[in-house]
Structures are given as structure tokens and as C-alpha cells.
Amino acid sequence: xxxxxxxxxxxxxxxxxxxxxxxxxxxxxxxxxxxxxxxxxxxxxxxxxxxxxxxxxxxxxxxxxxxxxxxxxxxxxxxxxxxxxxxxxxxxxxxxxxxxxxxxxxxxxxxxxxxxxxxxxxxxxxxxxxxxxxxxxxxxxxxxxxxxxxxxxxxxxxxxxxxxxxxxxxxxxxxxxxxxxxxxxxxxxxxxxxxxxxxxxxxxxxxxxxxxxxxxxxxxxxxxxxxxxxxxxxxxxxxxxxxxxxxxxxxxxxxxxxxxxxxxxxxxxxxxxxxxxxxxxxxxxxxxxxxxxxxxxxxx
Amino acid sequence: xxxxxxxxxxxxxxxxxxxxxxxxxxxxxxxxxxxxxxxxxxxxxxxxxxxxxxxxxxxxxxxxxxxxxxxxxxxxxxxxxxxxxxxxxxxxxxxxxxxxxxxxxxxxxxxxxxxxxxxxxxxxxxxxxxxxxxxxxxxxxxxxxxxxxxxxxxxxxxxxxxxxxxxxxxxxxxxxxxxxxxxxxxxxxxxxxxxxxxxxxxxxxxxxxxxxxxxxxxxxxxxxx
Numbered sequence: 001x002x003x004x005x006x007x008x009x010x011x012x013x014x015x016x017x018x019x020x021x022x023x024x025x026x027x028x029x030x031x032x033x034x035x036x037x038x039x040x041x042x043x044x045x046x047x048x049x050x051x052x053x054x055x056x057x058x059x060x061x062x063x064x065x066x067x068x069x070x071x072x073x074x075x076x077x078x079x080x081x082x083x084x085x086x087x088x089x090x091x092x093x094x095x096x097x098x099x100x101x102x103x104x105x106x107x108x109x110x111x112x113x114x115x116x117x118x119x120x121x122x123x124x125x126x127x128x129x130x131x132x133x134x135x136x137x138x139x140x141x142x143x144x145x146x147x148x149x150x151x152x153x154x155x156x157x158x159x160x161x162x163x164x165x166x167x168x169x170x171x172x173x174x175x176x177x178x179x180x181x182x183x184x185x186x187x188x189x190x191x192x193x194x195x196x197x198x199x200x201x202x203x204x205x206x207x208x209x210x211x212x213x214x215x216x217x218x219x220x221x222x223x224x225x226x227x228x229x230x231x232x233x234x235x236x237x238x239x240x241x242x243x244x245x246x247x248x249x250x251x252x253x254x255x256x257x258x259x260x261x262x263x264x265x266x267x268x269x270x271x272x273x274x275x276x277x278x279x280x281x282x283x284x285x286x287x288x289x290x291x292x293x294x295x296x297x298x299x300x
Numbered sequence: 301x302x303x304x305x306x307x308x309x310x311x312x313x314x315x316x317x318x319x320x321x322x323x324x325x326x327x328x329x330x331x332x333x334x335x336x337x338x339x340x341x342x343x344x345x346x347x348x349x350x351x352x353x354x355x356x357x358x359x360x361x362x363x364x365x366x367x368x369x370x371x372x373x374x375x376x377x378x379x380x381x382x383x384x385x386x387x388x389x390x391x392x393x394x395x396x397x398x399x400x401x402x403x404x405x406x407x408x409x410x411x412x413x414x415x416x417x418x419x420x421x422x423x424x425x426x427x428x429x430x431x432x433x434x435x436x437x438x439x440x441x442x443x444x445x446x447x448x449x450x451x452x453x454x455x456x457x458x459x460x461x462x463x464x465x466x467x468x469x470x471x472x473x474x475x476x477x478x479x480x481x482x483x484x485x486x487x488x489x490x491x492x493x494x495x496x497x498x499x500x501x502x503x504x505x506x507x508x509x510x511x512x513x514x515x516x517x518x519x520x521x522x523x524x525x
Binding site: 002003004006007009010203204206207208209210211212213214215217 | 352354375378379380381382384386392393394395405406408409410411412413453454457
């Protein structure tokens, strides 16, 4: 066990020494890895936050039910009764056409113009908060409300949100494909760097083999090298993600405040960074493993 | 008594070539000093490679401590090689590491580190007269010193067999005698020493056995006169 541990410590200290000695080359390759990993991570964070935003907005969405202009008091009471009995409705409010006009006049810049109209153009309306915001449930509720006597139109406010959410879903899938391609590129880049390192240490490998080094002894420094590239690249990716998110939030927060929103980009720092480091270290290890395995087949 | 190294009708042929060794048979006992002689291309290096399990025979049997080299698994070869100290004509030193680090390499491979390793490295360097140059880079040493450094690396892990392939080939006679005397010293403490060389006329002492090769065949096998 001590022997095994000694060899790992030796390999790691050898690699760290080499990385320090060639710090500029190390920094360059790690920066490539870091930025390459940061790009899909950042897009993922943006899409994930937008998804959360859409879900939040959808939760607040409501159904607007407009009555016929000719609807009388008994029709309104009848609809009100049916809405009360409907199990799919959480809550609803009634706004009479008179109140709606008053609100319109109060909120409009052209209040004089609206006040001068000889008749009220607005209908009586119910604003309904459904129990479920699932697309199918909303569609069913919309159909059942349209069938009520005296109802002119039923508008589901979250329709555009559904479209946006579908687009975001496609975006999420695209990120995985894009991320996968970038990971493949990283494996190729790191693998190539490791192959160059193998060529640089060709004599050392040859001598080590001749004096009794096992395959794992020869592989170990290169596996540590690839993993180190991955880990340092991962740290750069985490920092890049944090920095870009921070700078992005400086502007986005101000913009969101103008729309009475508290939206900002956020992510679970611990799990995201841990995940990114695990992915980048794995990519580095895999790239080194492939490089050394392929090179071993041609006797280094 | 079982021999330490036994060759029985060993033939070695590389792809698309004639036999490099043909029907070679001999035995080396533990603690012997053996010279392998012959002209360039006679098969001396191939014979040493077969002993060190760097190559495997095409036909015949090579036994090292009763282990058949042809039947050893690839994964076990490194452990067999650790029993040998190998010395090459071109030294095969690592020129990006200093003398100390070069000699340390076999110990690192064996997982020996720290004080124990440093002690053994310095003892090996002292034995070949290079202790004062432990921090120097090999490129700054003379040819003879580089070969002595290679010998220090070969003996640091206390091998039971020392194999040297033309260790004095690039050295003048003074350095060559120094190197040969070092081999004699190791032989005297019980190490089996096998040295390949063009001719034995410049050797400062007689070996226990001379294996003379010519065009891949063993011409002379026995105790020298």
C-alpha cells in the first residue's frame, strides 16, 4: 500500500513540477479548456434561469373570460355559480364593464378621449386563476368555459409562455448536443497535447521500460497530467462562469427592475462548480488515457 | 546445480530478415563473469536482449532462474527486468535530469523513495566515483563518466545480473579499463556479469566464460584460457 502510494505521490509531484516549469504552456492549454467549458455552462445557466422565469410567470397566469355585451345580471350570476362549482378553478374575480371603464380611464393617458365615448365598449369579465397550469388542463378548462351560456371569449394569458417554454426545451437539448461536441473537441485537444508530451519524454519512457517500469508506472504521470489540465481548466471555467454571470447581472438586474421583476442569473455554485470540475477532470483523464493507449500501440 | 541463465537451441529471427541467432545453446552459473564477443552484427546485442527479456526467441528456450522467457506474461516482464542491471553503449541517460535523479529512476520504479533511496543513490555514485558530481547534468560529464553514471544506475537497485552491451565501445583505453575494473568489483561481490564486447584483448582480466559469436552462431563456449 505504501509502495503504491509512494508511486502516486512521485508521479503527481513530477507532473506538478513539469506544469510549473512550463507554466505558460500550461496556462494556455488550461485557458482553452476553461473557456470551452464555460461557454455551454453559461448557456445552460441562461436557459435554466429563463425556464424558471417562464414557470414562475405561468404560475401567475390567468384566464380572462369575457361576457357577451348583452349579458344581464342573471347570466352573470349563473356563470359566477358555475365558476364557483368548477373544481379546476382556484380563484376568480369579477370586473364589471363599468369598473373596467373606470380603471381604463384612470390608467390611460387619453382618459378624456375615452370619457367622451357615448357608450361603454368594454364587456363584463371574469379573471380566473386555474388550479393547474398544464397545457392540456388549461385547454380543457378553456373549452368548458367557452361552452357557458353568455360567454363571448376566453383567453388563456400563458399561451405565448408555452411557446417560449417549447423553444427553451429545444434550446436545452441543443446545449447537450453542443456541449457534447465541445467535450469531444476538448478530448482531441488535450489528447494531442499529451501525445506531444509523450514524444518529449520518449527517451525516459524507453529507459524506464528497459529497467523494469510497468505500463501503469509509465502511464501514471501522463494520466495525472491530463487530469491536471482538466482540473485547472475546470477552475478557469468556474471562474469564467462566475465572472460572466456577475457582469451580466449588473445590467440585467437594472433592466428587470424597470419591469418590476427581480430576475437575475443565478445557479447553485457548489453543485455547478463541482459538476464542472468533475466533467473537466474526466475529460482530461480520458484524453490522456486515449493518447497513451494509442501511442503505446506504436511503441511510443 | 541449476544454471542462472540457460539457452537451449535458441534461434532469433526478426520479420523479413535472416536468423540473427541460430541454434545457440549455453549456460551461465550464478556469480559468473561472462564475455560475449564477436564482430558487429554477430548477434551479441540480440543475445543480451533475449537474456533481458527485451526480445523473445523465435525457436528454442531461454530460461532465467528456471523461468521460461517465452512463457512469461507481458505484465510480468517488468518484474523480471528488475533483476537485471542494464548498461548500454550509448548510456541511455536522461539528459534533462541530474546525475542523482538518473540513478534514482530504478528505485522510483521499485517504489523506494525518501531517505532510503537517497542513501542508496549516493552509495552507488560513490562506488563509481561520481558522488561529488551528483547535482551535475550528464551532458557536462565525459564519456567515461557518463558510462560510470549508467553503471551506477544499473547497480543501484542491487540486481543479481549485470548486463552490459559494449560498455567501453566509445571510450579510450584508460576509461575502458576503469569501467572493466568496476565490473570486476561487482563480480567479486557475487553479481553475475555479462559483458558484450568486440574483442577481449583489451580486457584487464579474464572472465569465467567467453561466448564467441559469428554470424549468429556460437563458435566458442567455455572457460577461457
